[in-house]
Amino acid sequence: MKRFKLWYRCGVVLLSVLVALAIAAVILTVLGANVLDTFRVIFVYPFSSIKNISGVINIMIPLSLVGIGICIAYRSGIVNIGGEGQMIMGLTLALVVALNVGEMPRALAIPLVLLSGMIGGGVWGAIPGILKTRFQVSELLSTVMLNYIASQFYSYCLRVPMLDPSVAGGSGDPQTVRLSESLWLSRMNQLFPSLDKNMRFHSGILIAIVLALIVFLFMWKTPAGFKMRAAGASERAARYGGINVKNYVVLAILLSGACCGLAGTVEVLGVHHRGLGNVSGGYGFSGIVVALFGGLHPLGVLPAAFFFAVISYGCNSLQINKIPLPGNTIDVLMGLVILVIVSAQMIISNKYIMYRAERWVRAHLLRAGKERA
Amino acid sequence: MLDFIVLFLTVGIPLSSALLLASLGESVNQRSGIFNLGCEGVMSMGAFVGMMIPYAVGGSGKVAWYVNLSGLVAAALAGALLGLLFGVVVIRFGAPQGIAGIGLQLFGTGLAGSLYRHFIGGAEGVAGINAIRIPLLSKIPILGDMLFSCNPMVYFSFIMVPVISLIMKKTPWGLRVRACGTMPRAADSMGIKVQRTRYEALAFGSAMAGLAGAYMSLCYAKLFTDTLIGGRGFIAVALVYFGQWSPVGIMGGALLFSLAQALQLAVQAYGFATFPYEFLVMTPYVLVIVVLIFASKRKHVGPASLGKPFNREMRV
Numbered sequence: 001m002k003r004f005k006l007w008y009r010c011g012v013v014l015l016s017v018l019v020a021l022a023i024a025a026v027i028l029t030v031l032g033a034n035v036l037d038t039f040r041v042i043f044v045y046p047f048s049s050i051k052n053i054s055g056v057i058n059i060m061i062p063l064s065l066v067g068i069g070i071c072i073a074y075r076s077g078i079v080n081i082g083g084e085g086q087m088i089m090g091l092t093l094a095l096v097v098a099l100n101v102g103e104m105p106r107a108l109a110i111p112l113v114l115l116s117g118m119i120g121g122g123v124w125g126a127i128p129g130i131l132k133t134r135f136q137v138s139e140l141l142s143t144v145m146l147n148y149i150a151s152q153f154y155s156y157c158l159r160v161p162m163l164d165p166s167v168a169g170g171s172g173d174p175q176t177v178r179l180s181e182s183l184w185l186s187r188m189n190q191l192f193p194s195l196d197k198n199m200r201f202h203s204g205i206l207i208a209i210v211l212a213l214i215v216f217l218f219m220w221k222t223p224a225g226f227k228m229r230a231a232g233a234s235e236r237a238a239r240y241g242g243i244n245v246k247n248y249v250v251l252a253i254l255l256s257g258a259c260c261g262l263a264g265t266v267e268v269l270g271v272h273h274r275g276l277g278n279v280s281g282g283y284g285f286s287g288i289v290v291a292l293f294g295g296l297h298p299l300g301v302l303p304a305a306f307f308f309a310v311i312s313y314g315c316n317s318l319q320i321n322k323i324p325l326p327g328n329t330i331d332v333l334m335g336l337v338i339l340v341i342v343s344a345q346m347i348i349s350n351k352y353i354m355y356r357a358e359r360w361v362r363a364h365l366l367r368a369g370k371e372r373a
Numbered sequence: 374m375l376d377f378i379v380l381f382l383t384v385g386i387p388l389s390s391a392l393l394l395a396s397l398g399e400s401v402n403q404r405s406g407i408f409n410l411g412c413e414g415v416m417s418m419g420a421f422v423g424m425m426i427p428y429a430v431g432g433s434g435k436v437a438w439y440v441n442l443s444g445l446v447a448a449a450l451a452g453a454l455l456g457l458l459f460g461v462v463v464i465r466f467g468a469p470q471g472i473a474g475i476g477l478q479l480f481g482t483g484l485a486g487s488l489y490r491h492f493i494g495g496a497e498g499v500a501g502i503n504a505i506r507i508p509l510l511s512k513i514p515i516l517g518d519m520l521f522s523c524n525p526m527v528y529f530s531f532i533m534v535p536v537i538s539l540i541m542k543k544t545p546w547g548l549r550v551r552a553c554g555t556m557p558r559a560a561d562s563m564g565i566k567v568q569r570t571r572y573e574a575l576a577f578g579s580a581m582a583g584l585a586g587a588y589m590s591l592c593y594a595k596l597f598t599d600t601l602i603g604g605r606g607f608i609a610v611a612l613v614y615f616g617q618w619s620p621v622g623i624m625g626g627a628l629l630f631s632l633a634q635a636l637q638l639a640v641q642a643y644g645f646a647t648f649p650y651e652f653l654v655m656t657p658y659v660l661v662i663v664v665l666i667f668a669s670k671r672k673h674v675g676p677a678s679l680g681k682p683f684n685r686e687m688r689v
Contacts, residue, residue, distance in 0.1 A: 331483025338476025
């Protein structure tokens, strides 16, 4: 029985991957692309050079930070689809601090900016938490509305108070001035000179790994983390056990928002070095996929983020590899993966289907095997 | 001042139609217990399919009329198909509906955008469906321009308000749907096929969302862009809560939201250039949140089993 369970799980996962690939293949064919070539670019090309791997890791950094945040919220019983807005509000506050920080030692300035990013995202995240616990407003709706509000607020900030004077009045996209170089997160090859000079991804990856460890320890090894997970696993039981579920739910989405705010800040300090439009780039939504794929565990998020960064980088490189597919192919794949994963999870956890599958396998496959023997 | 108000209403009423159609559809599947957060994706696909057929076939006069009609039908079918796909995930497998909905939203918007780039490409428009002036009534000063010279789909969306109300309250199907959303176990014991009814309600709701999308591309904007739906699907879901699952309440919500949006556009059009327009753009969204706070105060109105999968073999 036990052995069958393992085989069953692997079988379902494998089958769901095949289903996703098959549906994707049909869609790609309709879109007029060569399926094999496309899959090669999406899954193999990102590994073809150190430069490409660096690009992948640069995408992986914000993805994993957002994914870790989504895990905290999901484990505590609140679905956070406001990652996009929380990233934006975090990086807005971080930009305010970064643009006014003046001359300050690097070791002090960077943590200060990162912290303000976390505060911005955390406060923005706490709003849907309070709305849910005090006013019974579904977080699925309030977070989406807050995403739009945040993105409008950010574009106002870019256009008026933070606008770079040199592009003012011009026709270019509004952006802030370039941040002073002392605030940039150093690249890995600057940090460790012995590395290959093409290892250009920034040190945000260290932040992501450390954060994953901290969140794992917090959620699984501290009383507060246990209470948050209890609130998510069974609200009623947790309340019966004397846990103030409402407060812990608010705390959970606040921390979740802080992670997303950090993701936005790291993206600005590491990649763009200035505030410009569309920094969040859909990470808030793909972070959900990453969190689900990583088994809603902070340490699982890291490989999941890497996997999706590969797909994302591959999809972005379709054009330079002369494959005529638009950039939003990535959305199709992401959506498909979500639908397939949640289905597979349900099939795996459904004992009845497993029981029937086991009976079928024993009746058809195993007996047949014996007869042949 | 008068022409300001007229402008504001003539802009606002057509804006509300897409929301109204999608929201009415969503209310039907929520009544059956299925929370479809992927409405946005279904609307995008509806918008693309609805525009694709008239764009590909063309035609003029009487032919164009039939072609446009078939575009609308195809959009509704595409919506229903996506709804059934979603149904397999959330009804058959019982997956968490909020997350699966996000998946459907990404899938639908991404697919619509990709197909559009592949088959149409640049910003091509269609002739689309034009407004019709109702013979006598449109001669009434002011009101005639505002209420009686709208797009046929606008009339259709408002006619659907009493129609949905009747379907849900007076027909056996509507009663079955509501039973499945309130207490599926009791419905099951009365011989109602709960999963089947939920599939039907979801297909119906998604077909309405597809029509809403086709309204946007075929009647309102007369073109398709990636941002054409621009969050209307999510607003439509929020409006169901706002309207407390009653078609009339939903109509009120759709009108309120669209009028807020129209007011915002009218204020922009009438100057006040110094006031940052971003804050005007965000007002409707703030309004939705504020309204949700008040709407959620009254409880026990919505379907009791909303978002809970049903399975006969499930232990209670």
